[in-house]
Amino acid sequence: MHYARWLEQIKQAPQSREVLREIMRHHASTRERLPILDSFYPTIFSELGEVHSVLDVACGLNPLAIPWMPLPKDATYHAFDIYADMMQFIGDYMRLTHIHGTAAPCDVLSAISNQRSAISTPVDVAFVLKTIPCLEQVDKAIGPKLLDILDARFIVVSFPIQSLGGKRSGRGRGMLEHYANHFADLISGKPWRTKRLEFESELVFIIRK
Ligand SMILES: C[S@@+](CC[C@H](N)C(=O)[O-])C[C@H]1O[C@@H](n2cnc3c(N)ncnc32)[C@H](O)[C@@H]1O
Numbered sequence: 001m002h003y004a005r006w007l008e009q010i011k012q013a014p015q016s017r018e019v020l021r022e023i024m025r026h027h028a029s030t031r032e033r034l035p036i037l038d039s040f041y042p043t044i045f046s047e048l049g050e051v052h053s054v055l056d057v058a059c060g061l062n063p064l065a066i067p068w069m070p071l072p073k074d075a076t077y078h079a080f081d082i083y084a085d086m087m088q089f090i091g092d093y094m095r096l097t098h099i100h101g102t103a104a105p106c107d108v109l110s111a112i113s114n115q116r117s118a119i120s121t122p123v124d125v126a127f128v129l130k131t132i133p134c135l136e137q138v139d140k141a142i143g144p145k146l147l148d149i150l151d152a153r154f155i156v157v158s159f160p161i162q163s164l165g166g167k168r169s170g171r172g173r174g175m176l177e178h179y180a181n182h183f184a185d186l187i188s189g190k191p192w193r194t195k196r197l198e199f200e201s202e203l204v205f206i207i208r209k
Helices: 003-012 017-025 028-045 062-068 084-096 132-136 140-149 169-184
Strands: 053-056 077-079 100-105 123-129 150-162 193-198 203-207
Touching: 003 017, 003 084, 017 028, 017 062, 028 150, 028 203, 062 077, 062 084, 077 084, 077 150, 077 203, 084 100, 132 150, 140 169, 150 169, 169 193, 169 203
Parallel strands: 053 077, 053 123, 077 100, 123 150
Antiparallel strands: 150 203, 193 203
C-alpha cells in the first residue's frame, strides 16, 4: 500500500477514474470487481431508490469506487475497516475529492456488542461486501448479528464467486450455490424482503429491512 504516493496522484488528478482504478488493483476485493465496476453500482442502486447516506462495513479500498455510484453530491459516506492507516488514507481521499462523510478504524467484531457503535449509524444503505466469510473465520455467528445491528433501509451483502473465461466453472457454480444457501441461513426467520443479483465475480443480495 503506497498511500502517500496515491494521495499525490489523486491530488494531481482528482477527477481521474483511471488513477482510482489503478489504486483499487492493490486490494484483492476491489481488483476482482474492476471488470464489472461499470455495471455493478448502477445495477445495485437501481433497486434502492434515492440514497443520501451510505455505510461501508469492512470497506477495504471500496470507497475509491464512489465515483461509480449514482449518489447525489450531498450524499454522506461512512467508511469503516480494521486498518487505521487505510482509514486515514480513505479519509484523506474523501477530503481531497470533497466527499462528505467519515472514515474511521473499527473492529466489527467488537463493535457488534456495542449498540451505540458507529456501525449502527442510521443510513439509507449499508454495504457488507465480500466481508461475512472473512469475519466468520473469527466468529461463526457474526453474520446475523451484523445484519441485525445495521440501522439501514437496505443492506447490500455480497459474496465472491469465481468464473473461468466468462463461463462459470464447476468450482464457481459450487461457490454460488454454497453462498446462496449460506445467505438463506443468515436471514432465516427474518421478515426482510430480498433481491438476488448475480455478477460475473460477485453474488449480491439486497435486503430491504
Ligand atoms: C474481503 S475484504 C472486502 C473489502 C471490501 N468490502 C470490498 O468488497 O472491496 C474484507 C475486509 O474486511 C476487513 N476486516 C477484516 N476483519 C475485520 C474486522 N474485524 N473489522 C473490520 N474490518 C475487518 C479487511 O481489512 C478487508 O478490507
